[in-house]
Amino acid sequence: MQGNVQKIFVPLTAIVVLLILWEALVWFMGWPTFKMAAPSDIWPAFLRFQPMFWEYGWQTLWRTVAGLGLAVLFGTLIGMIMGLSRIMNDALYPLLVGFNAIPKATVVPVVALMFVGQHDFNTILIAFLISFFPIAVSVAIGLSTLEPEYRDILRSLGASRFTVFWKIALPKTLPEFFGALKVAVTLAFIGTNLVEIITPHGRGLGHLFQSAQINSDFPLMFAVLIALAALGIILYYIVVALERIFAGWADRTAT
Amino acid sequence: MGNLIEIKGVTHAYQTKAGPLPVLDNLNIGVPEGSFCAVVGPSGCGKSTLTRLIAGLMFPDQGEVWLHGELVKSPRKTVGMAFQNPVLLEWRTILQNVILPLEIVAPSMPKRQKEERARELLSLVGLDGFENKRPSELSGGMRQRASLCRSIVHKPDVLILDEPFGALDAFTREDLWQTMHELRVKEPFTAMLITHDLRESVYLGDQVVVLSGRPATTQYIMDIPMPGPRPLDMLYTPDSVEKLAVLRKQIQIAQGRTDAEAA
Numbered sequence: 001m002q003g004n005v006q007k008i009f010v011p012l013t014a015i016v017v018l019l020i021l022w023e024a025l026v027w028f029m030g031w032p033t034f035k036m037a038a039p040s041d042i043w044p045a046f047l048r049f050q051p052m053f054w055e056y057g058w059q060t061l062w063r064t065v066a067g068l069g070l071a072v073l074f075g076t077l078i079g080m081i082m083g084l085s086r087i088m089n090d091a092l093y094p095l096l097v098g099f100n101a102i103p104k105a106t107v108v109p110v111v112a113l114m115f116v117g118q119h120d121f122n123t124i125l126i127a128f129l130i131s132f133f134p135i136a137v138s139v140a141i142g143l144s145t146l147e148p149e150y151r152d153i154l155r156s157l158g159a160s161r162f163t164v165f166w167k168i169a170l171p172k173t174l175p176e177f178f179g180a181l182k183v184a185v186t187l188a189f190i191g192t193n194l195v196e197i198i199t200p201h202g203r204g205l206g207h208l209f210q211s212a213q214i215n216s217d218f219p220l221m222f223a224v225l226i227a228l229a230a231l232g233i234i235l236y237y238i239v240v241a242l243e244r245i246f247a248g249w250a251d252r253t254a255t
Numbered sequence: 256m257g258n259l260i261e262i263k264g265v266t267h268a269y270q271t272k273a274g275p276l277p278v279l280d281n282l283n284i285g286v287p288e289g290s291f292c293a294v295v296g297p298s299g300c301g302k303s304t305l306t307r308l309i310a311g312l313m314f315p316d317q318g319e320v321w322l323h324g325e326l327v328k329s330p331r332k333t334v335g336m337a338f339q340n341p342v343l344l345e346w347r348t349i350l351q352n353v354i355l356p357l358e359i360v361a362p363s364m365p366k367r368q369k370e371e372r373a374r375e376l377l378s379l380v381g382l383d384g385f386e387n388k389r390p391s392e393l394s395g396g397m398r399q400r401a402s403l404c405r406s407i408v409h410k411p412d413v414l415i416l417d418e419p420f421g422a423l424d425a426f427t428r429e430d431l432w433q434t435m436h437e438l439r440v441k442e443p444f445t446a447m448l449i450t451h452d453l454r455e456s457v458y459l460g461d462q463v464v465v466l467s468g469r470p471a472t473t474q475y476i477m478d479i480p481m482p483g484p485r486p487l488d489m490l491y492t493p494d495s496v497e498k499l500a501v502l503r504k505q506i507q508i509a510q511g512r513t514d515a516e517a518a
């Protein structure tokens with residue numbers, strides 16, 4: 001009980017302290033809003049554009065989640081192929097590393113040209129491309145480092161490869177999978193915003209940021225950044241909650 | 256004939272980057288039904304390879320492995336295995352871990368019945384009250400007990416034990432030796448135990464097979480005719496002390512150290 005109060009109260013206090021320090025710093029330095037907006041400027045900006053925050057925030061959110069969902073499906077599939085077959089691992093690994101090394105900002109215009117006008121699709125595609133790598137790698141490593149004895153306890157009874165995968169390899173990989181998912185969720189979020197800012201098509205929080213910049217509405221720009229941070233935190237903790245449910249057994253400190 | 260485990264002229268080599276690595280060379284071992292065979296030999300001589308051949312996880316280059324009068328061509332549902340690492344599944348409770356083989360071997364058995372069977376075994380090895388704990392909440396010795404339960408839950412006729420007590424401290428190990436004797440009375444099986452501990456082999460084995468260094472052949476076989484559970488004191492009788500001395504000598508020969516000793 002006391003632990004729960006602490007878990008909510010301590011981070012909230014930290015946020016409040018940060019806001020106060022921020023406000024004090026801006027006031028003390030006498031910065032104009034185009035240099036650094038203070039929390040007292042940002043809150044009114046948020047209130048003024050509140051309906052847009054909800055609408056655009058929702059667009060950013062669902063496209064990120066869709067991209068992430070694709071990344072989970074595709075990343076797990078690639079990871080399974082690489083983790084279960086040595087040859088496929090040798091073949092795919094350099095390709096994946098090379099692909100991952102390409103800065104995704106350069107891919108955005110390419111994708112925009114390939115699928116002209118398909119804004120939702122483009123955004124989801126980039127979010128997916130940027131976030132599937134850690135998932136694929138973690139699943140591949142989880143599967144390929146399965147100790148032979150774990151396989152043998154079932155294989156010696158004549159169990160099929162699929163049974164071994166389903167009953168042992170898959171659950172055993174879950175902690176690594178969720179570790180990667182925490183990284184992937186942030187990456188997917190970055191991917192979505194990247195597209196929303198680079199390609200002007202009037203959607204998402206990235207677009208709100210873009211139009212604030214054009215209108216030199218500096219408090220609004222900061223307000224968008226804060227909204228993005230808040231969304232990021234929410235997404236991250238949803239993954240943490242899922243991890244608790246599906247891979248809570250790996251947490252040795254809990255009980 | 257009449258042996259439940261029959262290893263006939265088994266020769267096997269691993270294909271490695273540096274060429275073939277001969278591991279077993281014309282190995283012959285027979286274990287009668289209900290009997291307990293302890294196998295000792297120098298480290299790396301091919302003992303684990305032998306267990307994998309018996310389990311049907313691998314097949315010998317030459318020679319044959321027979322179980323119950325049948326040539327082993329694939330894994331069989333009537334085999335149980337336990338290793339030095341207890342390999343319990345962290346995400347399952349102890350009870351669910353013990354049930355695992357039944358899920359493969361007897362998928363249609365009602366859950367209640369599976370659990371009943373697992374509970375019965377857990378209480379045999381002194382783990383009642385731990386059914387719903389996670390493996391990480393148990394000591395090493397307790398985990399190994401749970402692993403033993405899992406290896407016999409489906410009433411295998413062949414039990415293959417690859418150094419299951421190797422990582423335990425001396426007291427826990429002796430405890431588990433006695434548990435092994437008790438299990439044999441209540442759950443008859445034919446066993447092959449790989450071990451590095453000569454006292455363990457004499458205390459548990461009806462026969463002790465000494466393998467030579469790699470590639471392993473059957474170098475020496477000692478019979479220990481002493482049916483029924485054995486008291487730990489038996490290890491300190493003059494007869495056993497003599498047997499241990501003989502085995503130690505054989506191991507030294509297997510390691511190729513006799514000349515150095517004699518000099």
Ligand SMILES: Nc1ncnc2c1ncn2[C@@H]1O[C@H](COP(=O)(O)OP(=O)(O)OP(=O)(O)O)[C@@H](O)[C@H]1O
Nearest residue numbers: 269270271276278297298299300301302303304305
């Ligand atoms: N999959 C494999 N591929 C190539 N070589 C292998 C493989 N498995 C084992 N070996 C080699 O075969 C030899 C015998 O291995 P094995 O594990 O059967 O020995 P062991 O008697 O069980 O050893 P220990 O007493 O240390 O457990 C070793 O030299 C080992 O390096």
Ligand SMILES: [Mg+2]
Nearest residue numbers: 302303304417
């Ligand atoms: Mg071994």
